[in-house]
């Protein structure tokens with residue numbers, strides 16, 4: 001259920017995040033328009049998304065394909081400019097639903113998933129834009145291609161998907177200083193001629209912008225805390 005007392009906060013939170021993005025970009029000598037805010041609405045109801053849309057927010061991120069498929073088609077009918085990013089680890093058996101619902105899939109991280117996305121795209125007649133997720137901290141429990149395999153996997157995805165492969169995404173380890181991870185991702189992207197860098201969340205998006213982020217994925221700073229999983 002949505003709590004009506006939370007809704008006014010979304011507008012204020014969004015304004016604050018936008019101004020902090022603009023300030024971080026200015027400090028880095030970057031154009032604020034070059035940073036896309038992806039509002040991460042996972043676990044929050046469609047009413048919360050609608051509130052953000054009313055404030056002009058059109059780009060959203062969801063972790064789970066089923067949740068995205070339940071929430072977004074109706075919103076998209078009312079707002080054709082809406083853009084949905086899937087940012088969570090993706091099972092190959094969900095690839096077809098993902099290809100159907102997403103504008104951007106940020107979590108391409110293994111050859112079997114590339115296979116599944118390619119065949120789903122052929123069957124659906126649409127290919128979302130893709131980001132390779134890199135496990136910059138080499139954490140065993142985390143999605144993302146291992147750093148040692150990243151160059152080969154990125155090159156293979158570029159050969160397979162062409163310009164649909166637009167960039168890279170990472171989630172630094174929770175307790176680590178994120179800056180070196182952002183720098184690593186930026187270096188990898190530059191080496192492969194990729195322009196899009198999805199990095200930075202509620203706690204560290206300004207640091208990510210200093211390191212060249214072109215997409216920041218911000219959830220709790222906009223929508224409030226999520227119920228514990």
Ligand SMILES: *Cc1c(COP(=O)(O)O)cnc(C)c1O
Pocket residue numbers: 040042063087088171201202203217218219220221
């Ligand atoms: C949930 C999530 C976010 C947003 O996290 P916040 O800390 O709430 O901003 C960003 N990226 C990914 C991949 C997520 O799963």
